[in-house]
Amino acid sequence: MCNRLQVRGNGPIYARLQLQGSKNGTLPCMAAALLHSGTTVLEGVPMIADVLTAAEILRSLGASVHIRDHCITIQAGQLTASDIPRDFMGRMRSSVIFMGALLARCGETGAVSPGGCVIGRRPIDYHLDGFRQMGASVVQKDDRMEVKGRKLKGCVIVLPGPSVGATENLMLASTAAEGITIIRNAAREPEITELAQCLRNMGFGIYGDGTSEIVIRGCNETVDSVYSIPGDRIAAGTWLLCCMQNRGELVLDYAPVESMAAVLQVVQRMGGEIHTEKNRITLKAPDRLKPIDYLETAPYPGFPTDMQSLLLPVLCRAEGSSCIRERVFSSRFRTVGELEKMGADICITDGGQCARIRGGCRLHGTSVDAPDLRGGAALIIAALGAEGITVINDTCHIQRGYEQIPETIRLLGGEACWLS
Numbered sequence: 572m573c574n575r576l577q578v579r580g581n582g583p584i585y586a587r588l589q590l591q592g593s594k595n596g597t598l599p600c601m602a603a604a605l606l607h608s609g610t611t612v613l614e615g616v617p618m619i620a621d622v623l624t625a626a627e628i629l630r631s632l633g634a635s636v637h638i639r640d641h642c643i644t645i646q647a648g649q650l651t652a653s654d655i656p657r658d659f660m661g662r663m664r665s666s667v668i669f670m671g672a673l674l675a676r677c678g679e680t681g682a683v684s685p686g687g688c689v690i691g692r693r694p695i696d697y698h699l700d701g702f703r704q705m706g707a708s709v710v711q712k713d714d715r716m717e718v719k720g721r722k723l724k725g726c727v728i729v730l731p732g733p734s735v736g737a738t739e740n741l742m743l744a745s746t747a748a749e750g751i752t753i754i755r756n757a758a759r760e761p762e763i764t765e766l767a768q769c770l771r772n773m774g775f776g777i778y779g780d781g782t783s784e785i786v787i788r789g790c791n792e793t794v795d796s797v798y799s800i801p802g803d804r805i806a807a808g809t810w811l812l813c814c815m816q817n818r819g820e821l822v823l824d825y826a827p828v829e830s831m832a833a834v835l836q837v838v839q840r841m842g843g844e845i846h847t848e849k850n851r852i853t854l855k856a857p858d859r860l861k862p863i864d865y866l867e868t869a870p871y872p873g874f875p876t877d878m879q880s881l882l883l884p885v886l887c888r889a890e891g892s893s894c895i896r897e898r899v900f901s902s903r904f905r906t907v908g909e910l911e912k913m914g915a916d917i918c919i920t921d922g923g924q925c926a927r928i929r930g931g932c933r934l935h936g937t938s939v940d941a942p943d944l945r946g947g948a949a950l951i952i953a954a955l956g957a958e959g960i961t962v963i964n965d966t967c968h969i970q971r972g973y974e975q976i977p978e979t980i981r982l983l984g985g986e987a988c989w990l991s
């Protein structure tokens with residue numbers, strides 16, 4: 572059910588936060604638990620709606636799932652189904668990564684097509700072509716996909732683009748393939764390395780993760796394992812940008828420092844002073860923010876597409892004009908209309924791919940609608956820096972990826988409460 576959140580900022584932020592575990596790292600590891608008939612434990616898991624949806628998917632397949640204190644214990648001894656129920660595919664697009672694990676474990680899987688999405692066309696042709704290359708049959712009828720392959724064969728798969736989801740799905744499926752599978756032009760995102768480490772702990776041979784060529788060797792005897800999920804790099808970026816917008820100083824503990832170079836560089840370009848230790852980032856925000864003349868999103872290690880909406884409200888306060896080009900998804904500036912209601916001056920050009928932000932304005936509170944997960948989080952940043960009170964509707968999108976939202980806003984010095 573969607574909630575409404577009332578937010579008011581209170582000027583400079585002086586705070587220390589413990590980051591939540593990575594959302595995009597947790598979901599594929601939960602799918603990986605299906606590959607082992609014993610116990611898989613994931614620690615440091617964020618308590619967010621997407622994780623609860625993934626737990627429901629596992630239960631619907633017959634696995635038992637216990638969640639306690641950010642720790643999930645999954646036992647996938649006997650599975651009772653190999654189809655992902657329709658409702659989950661609609662609720663969370665990344666439900667699709669359960670297909671690779673189910674194909675490996677059960678020799679078949681089915682689901683409705685995830686279809687389009689509010690951030691643009693999101694086909695899964697790379698995933699399905701990869702399954703076919705391993706010898707599976709893929710039948711698509713109306714909105715349903717059926718994949719069957721009891722004897723998958725290792726092969727060389729060259730992805731047309733470095734898709735994160737396709738790389739994960741094919742890594743999961745290929746654990747059951749005979750021989751060795753090589754994925755070329757693989758995604759290099761840290762979440763791929765997280766899945767690879769989780770699979771290694773279970774006994775699989777995974778090599779080359781973090782590079783564009785990943786090698787997967789299956790194994791007959793998987794073992795019980797425990798994997799600790801690292802901190803969420805996008806949540807880290809979200810709270811750093813809150814501080815940049817409001818001024819002040821912020822310390823983030825449990826931060827995945829190494830995977831945040833591109834984001835930290837942008838914070839520094841705007842005038843932020845960054846100090847990093849092993850798992851900690853300290854930011855001292857400047858009084859006057861510099862604009863970003865040009866920035867484009869790119870696959871890792873480039874500037875993440877998930878961070879671009881979050882940057883928009885901050886650049887509204889910078890002294891000068893900025894430009895961000897979206898190069899990963901086809902339409903990801905839906906939050907601009909909501910920021911305009913708060914007084915932002917942003918022009919979308921180049922067929923929806925480029926946002927030109929005229930800085931130097933102070934946003935004002937009003938009623939806005941969260942359009943998607945990161946676009947919604949951008950509205951929290953905007954609300955914390957705005958004059959007056961902001962009411963954010965449709966926060967179910969934000970709750971998919973962020974835990975303890977009002978509590979975190981209060982730790983940042985703002986005021987926040989749920990409205991009925």
Ligand code: UD1
Pocket residue numbers: 595598665692693694695696697698732733734735736737758762870876877899900901
């Ligand atoms: C994941 C992340 C998402 C992030 C994105 C890019 C999760 C749960 N989600 O999404 O937060 O924004 O990576 O970093 O981890 N594509 C195709 N065909 C395919 C697959 C992808 O054309 O079969 C295209 C997409 O339309 C998009 C691009 O490839 O333009 C990248 O998408 P992809 O990396 O697959 O994103 P997701 O895995 O869905």
